[in-house]
Amino acid sequence: MFYLFIHNERQIGGCDASILLDGPNSEKTTPPNLSVRGFDVIDAAKDAVEKVCPGVVSCADIIIMATRDVVSLSGEVDTSIVATANQLFALKGLTTTDMIYLLGGHSIGIAHCSLFKDRLYNFKNTGKPDPTMDLALLSSLRKTCAQNATIDRTANLDQNPYSSAVVDKSFYSQIIKRRGVLKFDQDVASDRLSKSTVARIARSSILTLNLGQAMVKLGAGQVPSQDIQGTNQEKHASC
Numbered sequence: 001m002f003y004l005f006i007h008n009e010r011q012i013g014g015c016d017a018s019i020l021l022d023g024p025n026s027e028k029t030t031p032p033n034l035s036v037r038g039f040d041v042i043d044a045a046k047d048a049v050e051k052v053c054p055g056v057v058s059c060a061d062i063i064i065m066a067t068r069d070v071v072s073l074s075g076e077v078d079t080s081i082v083a084t085a086n087q088l089f090a091l092k093g094l095t096t097t098d099m100i101y102l103l104g105g106h107s108i109g110i111a112h113c114s115l116f117k118d119r120l121y122n123f124k125n126t127g128k129p130d131p132t133m134d135l136a137l138l139s140s141l142r143k144t145c146a147q148n149a150t151i152d153r154t155a156n157l158d159q160n161p162y163s164s165a166v167v168d169k170s171f172y173s174q175i176i177k178r179r180g181v182l183k184f185d186q187d188v189a190s191d192r193l194s195k196s197t198v199a200r201i202a203r204s205s206i207l208t209l210n211l212g213q214a215m216v217k218l219g220a221g222q223v224p225s226q227d228i229q230g231t232n233q234e235k236h237a238s239c
């Protein structure tokens with residue numbers, strides 16, 4: 001999620017953190033964002049940072065750091081990682097369904113062993129693999145990612161060998177079959193918030209259209225390109 005948030009905000013260009021800005025017509029007060037909680041915490045963090053380093057850290061940086069902390073804590077609190085991700089997408093006015101369509105980005109591409117190796121050998125420090133992983137996938141990923149490997153190899157995010165390079169819905173069928181490589185992908189297939197949507201997409205035939213629409217929605221809050229490079233990012237004293 002942290003990874004994606006950075007993608008959203010820095011690469012796709014939606015991250016001016018404008019949701020945090022005060023004012024009668026600001027994004028913070030527009031209807032889709034009224035339900036977003038945590039402004040006070042983020043404002044307080046920004047105030048504290050401003051006192052030490054005025055004008056250095058942007059509001060977007062504060063969101064990113066807060067997100068990282070929420071994600072790292074989410075194993076300890078009664079909030080699923082999918083619910084936490086959902087809240088972050090809501091910051092951009094995106095629904096759970098949008099998020100799940102966007103995850104269709106994982107119907108292509110790869111992940112490094114280092115990012116999921118714990119699931120193969122020592123899940124949650126049990127010394128055992130993640131019990132939710134399909135056994136055939138476990139065996140195959142263990143071959144790709146040896147426990148004592150010195151090179152960080154990669155595996156396809158879509159484990160259907162016939163479509164790992166094609167944007168299609170087979171990724172969703174794979175995660176339903178417990179063949180998700182990343183823990184987050186697997187969680188999306190089983191979390192009560194998202195599993196029915198995953199099942200619906202796996203049965204439907206219109207993934208690419210909806211993925212495209214969700215990406216347009218994601219990019220709707222784009223900032224000028226020099227901001228994406230970080231050269232002209234606005235640094236507000238208060239978020």
Ligand code: HEM
Binds near residue numbers: 085110113
């Ligand atoms: C919802 C939250 C998301 C999470 C937690 C997430 C996480 C990740 C992670 C951990 C990797 C592996 C990176 C590596 O091993 O170097 C990855 C790869 C990738 N992700 Fe995501 N991602 C998310 C959403 C998305 C979205 C929305 C898209 C596109 C629409 C996307 C497209 C990709 C692609 C194409 C790759 C493969 C990169 C490559 O082949 O080098 N991801 N993602």
